[in-house]
Amino acid sequence: MNTFQKVFYFGLILFFLSFVGAAPGEVSEQQFEAKALPALDVEESYDFLRQQTEGLPPAPRDPGMNRHVDEIEIDAGWRIVIPTNASLALVTASEELQRFLKDAMQVQIMVERPAQLGNWRDRQQIIVVATRDKLPGYGESLKASKDYQIIVSSNTVVVCGFDDRGAMYGLYNLIMRFKLREGPYLPKNLSTARHSLFQARMTLSGLGWMDWPDRYLATLPLYGFDAIHCSIYRNPNNAPGPEPYWGDDVMRRHKPGEMKDLLRRTARFGIDCYAPLLYQYTGTPENIEGLRKLVRENVTEFPEIRGYILLTEGFFYKKWFGAGGQGNEDLRAWVREWSKAVGIAADEAHKINPKVEILPWEYNIAFSPDQVATKAYVMTQLPESTIPLLTFENGKSFELDGQKGHLRDYAINQVGPAEVTQAQILEARKRNFPAIYSKADTFASWQFGTFPYLPFPYQWYARYQALEEWKISGTLETWSYGFKPNWVAEMRAWYSWSDAPPLDDLLRKIARREFGAGNEDAVLAAWKHFSEAIQVYPDTGPNWGSCNAVAAPMFFSKPNPRAMTLSHSWSDQQQWSGQSQLNPAWPYVPSRLIFWPDFTNKRNAVDGYIRFFTIPVFQKYLKLSADRMEEGLKFYRQAALNAPASKQKLAFREVLLAEQLQRMMRSEYAIIEFEGLRLALAKTTVAAEQRDLLEKMTGLLREERERTQSSWETARRDSRLGYEWEQDYIYTPDIIAEKLKLLDDTLNNQIPAYRRKINL
Numbered sequence: 001m002n003t004f005q006k007v008f009y010f011g012l013i014l015f016f017l018s019f020v021g022a023a024p025g026e027v028s029e030q031q032f033e034a035k036a037l038p039a040l041d042v043e044e045s046y047d048f049l050r051q052q053t054e055g056l057p058p059a060p061r062d063p064g065m066n067r068h069v070d071e072i073e074i075d076a077g078w079r080i081v082i083p084t085n086a087s088l089a090l091v092t093a094s095e096e097l098q099r100f101l102k103d104a105m106q107v108q109i110m111v112e113r114p115a116q117l118g119n120w121r122d123r124q125q126i127i128v129v130a131t132r133d134k135l136p137g138y139g140e141s142l143k144a145s146k147d148y149q150i151i152v153s154s155n156t157v158v159v160c161g162f163d164d165r166g167a168m169y170g171l172y173n174l175i176m177r178f179k180l181r182e183g184p185y186l187p188k189n190l191s192t193a194r195h196s197l198f199q200a201r202m203t204l205s206g207l208g209w210m211d212w213p214d215r216y217l218a219t220l221p222l223y224g225f226d227a228i229h230c231s232i233y234r235n236p237n238n239a240p241g242p243e244p245y246w247g248d249d250v251m252r253r254h255k256p257g258e259m260k261d262l263l264r265r266t267a268r269f270g271i272d273c274y275a276p277l278l279y280q281y282t283g284t285p286e287n288i289e290g291l292r293k294l295v296r297e298n299v300t301e302f303p304e305i306r307g308y309i310l311l312t313e314g315f316f317y318k319k320w321f322g323a324g325g326q327g328n329e330d331l332r333a334w335v336r337e338w339s340k341a342v343g344i345a346a347d348e349a350h351k352i353n354p355k356v357e358i359l360p361w362e363y364n365i366a367f368s369p370d371q372v373a374t375k376a377y378v379m380t381q382l383p384e385s386t387i388p389l390l391t392f393e394n395g396k397s398f399e400l401d402g403q404k405g406h407l408r409d410y411a412i413n414q415v416g417p418a419e420v421t422q423a424q425i426l427e428a429r430k431r432n433f434p435a436i437y438s439k440a441d442t443f444a445s446w447q448f449g450t451f452p453y454l455p456f457p458y459q460w461y462a463r464y465q466a467l468e469e470w471k472i473s474g475t476l477e478t479w480s481y482g483f484k485p486n487w488v489a490e491m492r493a494w495y496s497w498s499d500a501p502p503l504d505d506l507l508r509k510i511a512r513r514e515f516g517a518g519n520e521d522a523v524l525a526a527w528k529h530f531s532e533a534i535q536v537y538p539d540t541g542p543n544w545g546s547c548n549a550v551a552a553p554m555f556f557s558k559p560n561p562r563a564m565t566l567s568h569s570w571s572d573q574q575q576w577s578g579q580s581q582l583n584p585a586w587p588y589v590p591s592r593l594i595f596w597p598d599f600t601n602k603r604n605a606v607d608g609y610i611r612f613f614t615i616p617v618f619q620k621y622l623k624l625s626a627d628r629m630e631e632g633l634k635f636y637r638q639a640a641l642n643a644p645a646s647k648q649k650l651a652f653r654e655v656l657l658a659e660q661l662q663r664m665m666r667s668e669y670a671i672i673e674f675e676g677l678r679l680a681l682a683k684t685t686v687a688a689e690q691r692d693l694l695e696k697m698t699g700l701l702r703e704e705r706e707r708t709q710s711s712w713e714t715a716r717r718d719s720r721l722g723y724e725w726e727q728d729y730i731y732t733p734d735i736i737a738e739k740l741k742l743l744d745d746t747l748n749n750q751i752p753a754y755r756r757k758i759n760l
Contacts, residue, residue, distance in 0.1 A: 029659060032637040033710060036652040043719040045732050048452075048484070049207050055215035056485060058104035059513065062182035062646075072152060074184035075107055078125040083134055084113045087164040089221075089270030093171040094129060096218060100175050105184040124155040127174070129167050135160045139193075142166065146196035146226065146497075150174070152186050165226070168270050169196075169497075172222045176493065180509045194497040199435060200306075200357075200474035201496060202227040202274055206452065206482030208725045209252065212262055217269045219485050224493030227272040227306060229476055230262060233314055234276070236298050236305065241278030241314045263304040272306035274359070274476075278314035281341035288344060295348040299356060307357030308349065309389060309476075310342055312364040317341060323394075324366040331365060331374050338362070339381035346385045359389040359437060367395030367420050368406055375420035379427035388433060389476065390424050392416045392440035392467070400538060400621050405612030408541030410479060411447040412454060413534050415462045416440070417470055425470055437474035440467055443488040444481050447539065448661060449547045450730050452720045453486035455658055458531035460488060461503050464495045480726035487514060511639075514654060516647045519639040526639065529632025530658065537625040537665070538618050543609065548593040549667035550660065550711035551722070551731030551739055553586055554674050554704060556697070556746045556754075558599040563587040588735045590727060595671050601682040606672050615676065619669060626665035633658060656714045660721060663707050670704050691760055694751060701751075705743045712736040 067073045080094045094111050101107040117135075120128050132139030135158065139149050142162035148170035149160040159174070161167025173194070178184055203225050205211050210230060220228070233241065233251050236259050240248045259275075266273055277298065279291050298305070313320070317337040321329065339360070346358040362378050365371070382388055393416030397406045407414055417425065421438070428436050442460060443453045454460075467475065483489065487510050494500045501509075504524065511523035537546075544552050553559075563584040566573040577583060581590040598605045610618040636658055640651035674697060681693045715721050715733045722731040729735070 027634070027637040027641060029633070029637075029710065032641070032655065032659075033713065035641060036656065037713050037717070039649055040652055040656075040717040042716045045719055045723075045729060047719040048723070049211070049719075052207060052216045052219075052484065053211075053213040055218070058100055059179045059182070060646075061105045061184070065181070065183040065185075067183070067185050070188050071185040072155065072157075072188055074101065074105070074109070074127075074157075074178075074186070075125075076109065078107075078109045078127065080109060080111045081117065081120060081123075081126050081128045082111065082113055082167075083117060083130050084115050086113065086130075087168075087270075088268055090129065090164045090168050090171075092218075092268050093168040093221070093270070096222070097127075097171050097175055100178070101184060105178060107184050121156075126155075127157040127159065129159040129161075129171060131161050131163055131167055141193045143195060145199070147194065148173070149193045150190060151192075152188060152190040154188075157186065165270055166196075168221065169224070170194075172224075173497075175222060176490065179490075180506075180513060182513055192499050194499050196497055197468060198472075198474055198496055200227055200272075200437065201225050202229045202474075202476045203478045203483040204229050204232065204480065205725070206478070206484040210254065210258060210262070211725075212265070214265060214268075217266060217271060220483070221270055222493075223483070223485065223489050224496045225271065225477075225483070227274055228266060229274045229276075229309065231259065231275045232480075233278065235278050235294065236275045236302050239278075239294060239297070242280035242316070242320070245320065246278050246314045259302060263302060267304065273304065274307045274309055274357075275302075275305050276314060277308045277310055277345060279341070279345075280320075281315075281317050281337070281344075283317075283337060283340070291341060291344050292348045295345050296352065299349050299352045303353065305356070307359055307387075308345070309359045309361055310345060311361040312338070315341070316364075321364060323364050324368065325364075326366065331371075332377055335362070335365065335374075335378050335381055339378070339383070342386060343383040346383055350385060358386045360386050361389035361391075361439065363391055363394075363439075367391060367418060369395060369397045369419045371395070372420050372423045376423040376427040379424050379431070382433075384432045386433070387435045387437055387474070388424070388428055389437045389439060390421050390472075391418070392421055392438045392463075392472075393418055395420050398539070400613055401617045403613045403617050405539065407539050408611075409447070409539075410439075410441050410445045411539050412441060412445045412456060412459055412463070413447065413537045413539055415459065415466050417466060422470075425472075435473040436471070437476065438467070438472045439476045439479070440472065441479075442475070442477045442492045443483075443486060444478065446479065446481065446542050447537075447546050448664060449481050449542070449724050450722045451481075451657065451661065452484040453488045454534070454661070455488065455527060455654070456531045456534045457488060457491060457507055457527050458503075459534050460492065461495070464492065481724040484720060514647065515639045515651045516643040519642055522635040522639040522642075526632040526634075526636040526658075529628050529635070530661075533625045533628035533632065536621050536628070538610070538613060538621045540609065540668075541611075542592070544593045544595050545609070545668040546664055548589060548730050549664045549671065550708065550715075551589070551736045552594050552667065552671060553739055553742050554671050554701065554746070555595075555597055555742075556678065556750045559585040559742075561585055588738065589730050593730055595675070597675055597678065601679055604675060604679055606675055610672075615672065619672060622665055622669045622672075626662055626669065629658065629662040629665065633662060653718060656718065657721070660711060660714050663711050666707055667704060667711075670700050670707075674700050674704075687758075687760065690758060694755065694760070698747065698751060701743055701747050705740065705747070708736060708739055708743060712740065 082094050098111055138160040145163050146166050146169055147162040148166040151158045159170035233246055238253050342360045349356045395406050395418035396414040396416050398414055508520045511520045515523050561584040565584045566576050583591040586594050636655045640655045643651040677693050677697045712733050722729050
């Protein structure tokens with residue numbers, strides 16, 4: 001479908017919606033809040049962690065859903081049949097299906113484990129689950145681990161796996177099908193052979209550094225993950241990393257037996273573990289032996305670990321530097337020595353276990369578009385016994401009104417891969433690496449790092465297609481924001497195997513489940529607007545705008561300190577603040593997550609924040625992105641208000657999350673505008689100009705106060721918002737309340753005092 005056709009058909013959708021009562025613009029944000037906020041419970045901070053530790057309630061069966069004539073129904077007469085020698089992971093998957101049917105579908109069935117499957121073909125009402133060697137005539141097209149086949153015929157469901165892991169994922173796919181259908185129904189003619197597109201899909205915890213409770217682990221294979229990346233910035237055996245950033249004085253240690261316990265529990269759910277290796281390589285004989293010893297100790301103590309990630313943040317040559325912060329360092333010389341260290345680690349690990357994966361990840365080597373040759377050079381130096389882990393989108397260039405920039409951190413406004421990553425992939429293809437993996441966000445991102453997921457399904461789908469097109473065979477799909485169950489991650493799970501449904505068909509089913517029948521068109525229209533909005537959002541890197549704008553202060557004048565200061569001490573305030581990450585004037589979040597003006601009024605600090613763009617161009621696209629979010633929210637609000645009572649609370653939360661995204665954009669825009677007015681006010685002595693500037697600033701403050709009040713109410717009702725465990729909460733309702741106090745003080749005290757001072 002070409003661009004004209006897409007626009008034409010989308011226009012038809014909008015035209016149709018205007019006649020079915022879902023026309024956009026009928027419900028304002030304030031009108032929606034008046035309905036939604038009283039209906040939702042207030043949560044305490046960290047409630048979401050408790051909920052996922054105990055186990056989230058399953059998506060309930062819709063009592064209004066009945067079996068269609070072309071479907072079968074799983075009822076109490078059915079049995080799940082698995083071989084007696086099935087793996088622990090397959091046994092667990094059968095128990096998870098049993099649990100789901102009981103708790104969500106109100107259907108209680110038994111699990112049988114006969115010594116021999118025998119004459120299962122003669123039985124009725126069974127879900128038989130096994131590998132292809134135990135099911136003659138099935139699974140012949142399956143090719144690799146995690147592949148599975150599902151065939152429904154009359155009163156029998158066959159789940160055949162290439163291996164036990166494939167059979168396991170087939171069972172979890174049945175759960176996903178029941179969730180989408182909102183009932184225990186399957187098409188009578190269902191016949192699908194699904195091939196895994198990725199040999200590894202990793203995630204970090206969305207709860208905390210080493211927080212992996214069992215009920216949370218149980219959700220991972222349901223969403224298609226087969227591995228976790230754990231023990232971040234800590235060697236599995238508790239050996240400290242290099243000083244000063246990764247040593248015992250900074251990094252947490254595992255509790256005794258914690259790694260062993262985690263490996264035991266993940267195995268139950270068919271989940272593998274990857275872990276980091278941290279080491280400062282210098283190349284001396286003693287240092288090389290130290291590296292070999294570290295590898296031997298970890299691989300020997302933890303034979304269950306599938307692979308080790310050698311990230312340049314903690315595994316480096318001589319000195320560590322942030323991305324692009326190498327100074328005068330000869331990057332190619334550094335790469336050669338770093339690659340030698342990678343080779344030593346791989347050599348030592350493979351002596352013990354040839355199957356251990358060694359994943360070098362050279363994230364900190366500058367990824368801007370002008371570093372294409374250097375990044376490609378890394379691929380020529382790495383040993384072929386390793387699997388390169390490439391950062392997918394970081395560094396991707398983009399242009400706004402002729403002004404060029406590039407992504408400075410994980411983001412989704414650009415699909416990727418970045419120019420440097422493309423060059424690396426092409427160079428790697430010339431060699432005999434066993435695979436190429438990538439760190440690639442697929443449902444959340446640091447661009448809005450305080451959200452459990454980002455409702456941009458069409459943009460995410462474009463990334464899934466890009467990963468497939470560039471033949472990435474393994475993924476690390478989150479960083480410190482981690483994974484929390486959500487519908488975008490559910491969509492991602494479907495597209496991690498072949499024979500997935502067409503995108504709009506899948507989204508329509510998700511929309512019906514989340515918002516109720518009859519609201520599908522409105523919800524899809526909203527998601528299309530949201531996906532368009534993120535495409536024009538200007539990237540700002542891992543800083544205050546998209547991550548913290550709803551809670552970021554708006555300063556009219558230099559504030560009084562709220563924490564210890566060192567202005568007259570022998571200690572240097574700037575160095576202390578750099579180490580502590582705290583700004584004494586706003587000590588609630590790391591300094592980079594607030595906008596700090598230049599109170600000498602010599603420069604506009606916004607310039608350093610937006611970096612690549614002029615302020616007018618940056619603001620133009622920031623506003624455009626927020627406006628497109630609003631167009632989608634008009635549909636979203638109406639769909640939620642039209643949702644049946646049983647679905648309305650969930651629908652309200654969906655809308656409030658999207659509202660909070662839009663508020664991030666609006667607040668970011670307002671803070672930048674306010675700073676420009678503040679600087680202009682400082683430079684004029686003309687009364688008329690001063691009066692006009694103060695009126696505009698007052699207007700911005702009042703709008704921001706209303707927005708902040710809504711942000712406070714939303715954060716109170718969704719404890720996931722504001723959280724990412726690298727720093728715990730970046731904002732809570734209490735922190736947002738501090739911003740409200742500052743806004744009130746500025747409106748009621750600071751600006752009136754300034755007016756009196758200049759006789760206005």
